[in-house]
Amino acid sequence: MKTRAEMLARLPAVRREAIEKEARELILKEKVLRRLRTDQGLSQKAVAETMGIGQDCVSRLERRGDCLVSTMRDYVEAVGGHLRLVADFPGVGLVEIVAEDMRSLVQQERPTASNCNSAEADHLQLAHC
Structure with a gap:
């Protein structure tokens, strides 16, 4: 079996540099989310209870490279913050995407386990983690 270093x-x-850059970004993101939580004196279990999900989902969220904006919002609110999403457009500048508008859209569009089949329900749980 080849080692990771041999495969890289x-x-x-160019591909190797892209992989290494992505790995550095993932490590940084994990540290940031974990630090947000621990700076507030919160355990993963406490955050999970506030979010209404399992502790394993909080652990995955802290390790993942990407997640839904709504999941990130829930996490930030669970640790006592407020998520602001700002887009930077050339020639326009910074535009804040208002969280209340996003929340109403997500609530209207997000399917629930009760209105989808079991495969979709499994996907919903994974998407929220």
Whole structure:
């Protein structure tokens, strides 16, 4: 079995650099989310209870490279913050996407386990984690 280093060495330099950059970003993101929680003196279990999900989902969220904006909002609110989403457009500048508008859209559009089949329900649970 080849080691990770051996497998990376066989890749083109551009691909290898992209993988290494993504790995650094994932590590940084995990540290940021964990730090937000621990700075507030909260355990993963406490955050999970506030969010209405399992502790394992909070653990995955802290390790993941991406998640739904609504999930990130729930996490930030569970640790006592308020999520602001700002887009930077050339020629326009910074535009804040208002959380209340997003919340109403998400509540209207997010399917629930009660109105979808079991495969979709499984996907919903994974998407929220």
